[in-house]
Structure formats: C-alpha cells, structure tokens
Amino acid sequence: MTFQYWNKKMETLPRPELEAWQLEKLRETVKQALRAPFYRKRLTEAGIRGPEDFKTPGDLGRIPFTTKQDLREGFPYGFLAVPREEVVRLHASSGTTGTPTTIYFNAGDLKRWTGFVARCIYGTGCTRADVFQNMITYGLFTGGLGFHAGGEEVGMLVIPSGAGNTTRQFHLMRDFGTTVVHATPSFLLHVEAKMREEGVNREHLKLKRAFAGAEPYSEDTRRRIEDLLKIDVYNSYGLSEMNGPGVAFECQHKDGLHLWEDGYIAEIINPDTLEPVRDGERGELVLTVLCREADPILRYRTRDLTAFYTEPCPCGRTHRRLCRIKGRTDDMLIINGVNIFPSQIEEVIMAMGEVGNNYLIEIEKEGELDRLTVKTEVTPETFMDDTRPLNALKEKIRHTLQASITCNPRVELHESGSLPASEGKAVRVIDKRPRDG
Numbered sequence: 001m002t003f004q005y006w007n008k009k010m011e012t013l014p015r016p017e018l019e020a021w022q023l024e025k026l027r028e029t030v031k032q033a034l035r036a037p038f039y040r041k042r043l044t045e046a047g048i049r050g051p052e053d054f055k056t057p058g059d060l061g062r063i064p065f066t067t068k069q070d071l072r073e074g075f076p077y078g079f080l081a082v083p084r085e086e087v088v089r090l091h092a093s094s095g096t097t098g099t100p101t102t103i104y105f106n107a108g109d110l111k112r113w114t115g116f117v118a119r120c121i122y123g124t125g126c127t128r129a130d131v132f133q134n135m136i137t138y139g140l141f142t143g144g145l146g147f148h149a150g151g152e153e154v155g156m157l158v159i160p161s162g163a164g165n166t167t168r169q170f171h172l173m174r175d176f177g178t179t180v181v182h183a184t185p186s187f188l189l190h191v192e193a194k195m196r197e198e199g200v201n202r203e204h205l206k207l208k209r210a211f212a213g214a215e216p217y218s219e220d221t222r223r224r225i226e227d228l229l230k231i232d233v234y235n236s237y238g239l240s241e242m243n244g245p246g247v248a249f250e251c252q253h254k255d256g257l258h259l260w261e262d263g264y265i266a267e268i269i270n271p272d273t274l275e276p277v278r279d280g281e282r283g284e285l286v287l288t289v290l291c292r293e294a295d296p297i298l299r300y301r302t303r304d305l306t307a308f309y310t311e312p313c314p315c316g317r318t319h320r321r322l323c324r325i326k327g328r329t330d331d332m333l334i335i336n337g338v339n340i341f342p343s344q345i346e347e348v349i350m351a352m353g354e355v356g357n358n359y360l361i362e363i364e365k366e367g368e369l370d371r372l373t374v375k376t377e378v379t380p381e382t383f384m385d386d387t388r389p390l391n392a393l394k395e396k397i398r399h400t401l402q403a404s405i406t407c408n409p410r411v412e413l414h415e416s417g418s419l420p421a422s423e424g425k426a427v428r429v430i431d432k433r434p435r436d437g
C-alpha cells in the first residue's frame with residue numbers, strides 16, 4: 001500500500017527531533033499561558049517563573065493538571081491569553097450540565113487547527129477529486145466547522161449538509177456524487193437503516209469513505225458500518241478543549257489513531273494515583289495544546305481512557321498511536337456494585353448479526369436493587385410477530401451479556417427504527433436511579 005502524507009516532513013519527523021520541537025513549543029506555550037489570569041496564578045503558585053524552567057521534556061511534570069472544573073471556574077475569559085480584539089472565533093463544549101466551557105481562537109490558531117484536520121483527511125487517501133458531505137452539527141460544536149475548513153484546505157468539494165434530515169442527505173449524495181462523509185457513528189448507522197427503509201440503492205451512490213468520531217464506538221460497529229455501506233470508516237478523535245477534531249486520526253492502515261505530537265503533548269496517567277502508566281498500559285489521557293495562542297490549555301485531564309501502541313505504524317508516521325477510546329472515567333456505571341462501561345455492552349450486541357443499528361441502556365431502581373435493561377433494535381428483515389426466534393435471540397443476548405459484564409440484564413427487542421435516533425452524539429444511557437440514594 002502506498003501511503004499519502006499532507007506534511008511528510010512533520011508527519012515522519014524522527015522522534016528526537018519531534019521531542020525537541022515539543023520542548024520548544026512547550027516553552028512558547030508556557031510563556032503565552034502566563035498571560036492568562038488563570039495560569040498566571042496557577043503556574044506562579046507552582047513555582048514556575050517562565051519558559052526558562054523547561055529544560056527537558058520531563059519538566060512538563062512541574063505543571064499542575066487542568067480539569068474541566070478549572071475551565072468552568074475560568075468561564076468566560078479566565079483562560080484568554082491574548083487581547084479580546086485578537087480573537088476571531090469561539091466554540092463551546094457540548095456538555096449539557098453545568099457552566100459551559102468556551103474555547104477561543106485567533107487567526108493563527110484557526111490556520112493551525114485547519115492544517116491538522118487537513119492532515120487527518122488527506123492521510124486517509126482523500127484528494128481534490130473527492131466530494132465531501134459533512135453530516136455533522138455546525139455551530140458551537142467543533143465538528144462541523146473544523147472538518148469543513150479541513151476539507152476545503154485539502155481542496156475537496158465540501159457540502160455543508162450538517163446533521164439530520166436523512167432524506168435530503170440521500171438527495172445530496174446522489175446529485176453531487178458524494179464520495180466521503182463525516183458523521184457520528186450512531187448517525188451513520190441511522191443513515192444506513194434509513195437507506196434500506198427508503199429503498200435508496202447503495203449502488204447508485206459513489207460513497208467510498210467515512211470519518212466517524214465524537215463518541216465511542218466498538219470495532220464491531222465500525223465493521224458493521226463498513227460492511228453495510230461498503231465503505232472504509234476511519235476513527236476520528238478530538239475534544240473542544242484541544243481545538244476539536246484533528247487531535248488523533250487513523251491513517252490508511254486503520255489500526256490505532258495517530259496523535260499529532262507536533263500539536264499536542266500526550267501523557268497517560270493512572271486516574272487514581274495520577275502517576276504515569278507503564279508504556280502500553282491503559283489510563284487517562286492528559287493533553288497539552290502546543291498550537292494555540294489565544295487559549296493555551298496545559299496538562300488537561302480528558303477523562304478519556306486509552307493506551308499507546310508500543311509498535312510503530314507501517315505507514316511510517318512517527319507520531320504515536322492511541323488505542324480506540326472505549327470509555328471515560330466518568331461514564332462507568334456501577335450496577336449492584338459491578339463496574340460496567342457502556343462500551344462493553346456495545347461490543348457484545350454489535351457483534352451479533354441479528355441485532356439492528358440502534359440500542360439503549362436503561363438503569364432503574366427496583367426496591368434496593370439496580371435493574372439494567374438493554375433495549376436493542378432488530379434488523380429490518382426480522383419479523384416481529386414471529387415470537388419463537390425472537391425469544392431465542394433475546395436469550396442469546398442476555399446470556400452473552402451476562403458472561404461479559406457479570407450482571408444479569410433484562411433484554412428488550414424493538415422493531416428497526418423504533419428507538420430514538422440521534423443526529424449528533426448518541427445518548428445511549430438513561431439512568432433513572434434517584435441521584436442520592
């Protein structure tokens with residue numbers, strides 16, 4: 001396979017040079033951060049006077065971690081490190097609880113961010129010949145405008161379709177010969193189910209690839225989308241605090257996400273001890289942005305759980321690869337004392353061919369006990385009035401789940417297309433338990 005690089009020099013920079021680059025950029029970022037009220041206080045309290053305190057990569061450890069709570073407390077301008085007049089764009093986190101967190105960009109920040117997104121897109125094999133339909137939310141969410149700019153930078157024809165309205169999405173795909181789409185994996189699954197429902201002939205479309213991210217999904221879900229839509233799906237990771245998409249992305253080898261280490265410093269820590277984990281071990285990802293002047297964020301605890309690959313990638317890029325992010329430290333469910341990540345449930349059900357494209361996890365209190373219900377759709381081909389095979393399928397799902405999560409769930413089967421569909425990030429877990437009980 002021949003791999004294509006957007007910026008071959010930077011993407012294949014030998015590790016010692018990459019680390020020297022990071023140290024240099026870290027010094028610049030610390031200097032910049034000291035201009036923001038929050039970091040002026042935080043860094044001074046930690047005894048950091050300026051960039052001269054950073055002589056080796058290990059000196060990064062002198063900087064205290066930044067948390068989501070810190071960002072909330074700094075709202076709205078506590079992290080701003082440039083005059084307000086220099087800021088040309090803001091985005092906000094998609095969080096639905098508490099004070100929002102806002103991220104600011106100056107013109108240079110936007111240019112650098114766009115460069116990283118273009119690098120991701122081009123690295124999957126896209127070229128100017130492609131037609132790119134960006135089926136993700138535009139607005140305060142970074143996914144829409146971030147990919148839009150990256151797609152234009154590559155020179156593709158970008159269709160800013162946004163999320164939702166599946167019928168119109170099909171018309172756009174047909175009319176303009178869309179070859180590449182971007183969406184959350186849950187929306188891609190919804191699009192596929194709708195295609196079958198509306199009788200859209202896949203063979204009349206020119207789709208080749210999809211970028212899927214912004215939420216966790218399993219390898220089986222990826223395979224399912226690839227098989228059903230007959231496309232290549234590339235995993236895309238990012239977060240608003242680190243610009244948005246474009247932090248880590250799969251290359252044509254499709255095994256692990258290259259984290260762009262010339263733009264970000266990544267650490268993986270044990271979330272309990274806050275110590276670095278051993279190489280290849282799973283832990284919480286901590287990121288420092290090296291490519292933003294308006295809003296530098298240092299050692300940010302992402303709460304995302306992942307590990308580094310220990311082997312280099314056959315594509316020749318020197319930037320380390322992250323394992324698929326399966327969950328967050330804060331999405332773990334405790335059900336009757338058993339710790340369960342929603343991704344464990346997805347892994348089991350999406351591996352079953354009879355299961356449809358959508359599912360929901362519900363937890364309730366029944367007396368003193370927690371009750372877990374897994375609701376899954378069946379494929380459109382399944383007859384809902386034929387109870388014998390349905391009962392057998394229900395039992396199979398229950399049994400396999402029990403073996404995997406050591407907790408006995410109730411299983412409900414639903415007709416294809418009957419569970420609430422999501423256009424953006426899917427809400428998969430409904431926890432109905434009283435908050436303090």
Ligand code: DLL
Nearest residue numbers: 094143213214215216236237238239240244245325
């Ligand atoms: O979701 C940015 C983005 C847009 C990424 C488009 C990819 C594509 P936030 O709304 O701030 O930003 O949410 C960030 O989403 O900390 C992860 O928990 C989760 N997440 C993002 N990508 C993935 C992925 C955007 N590929 C939060 N796999 C992150 C698993 C992901 N989780």
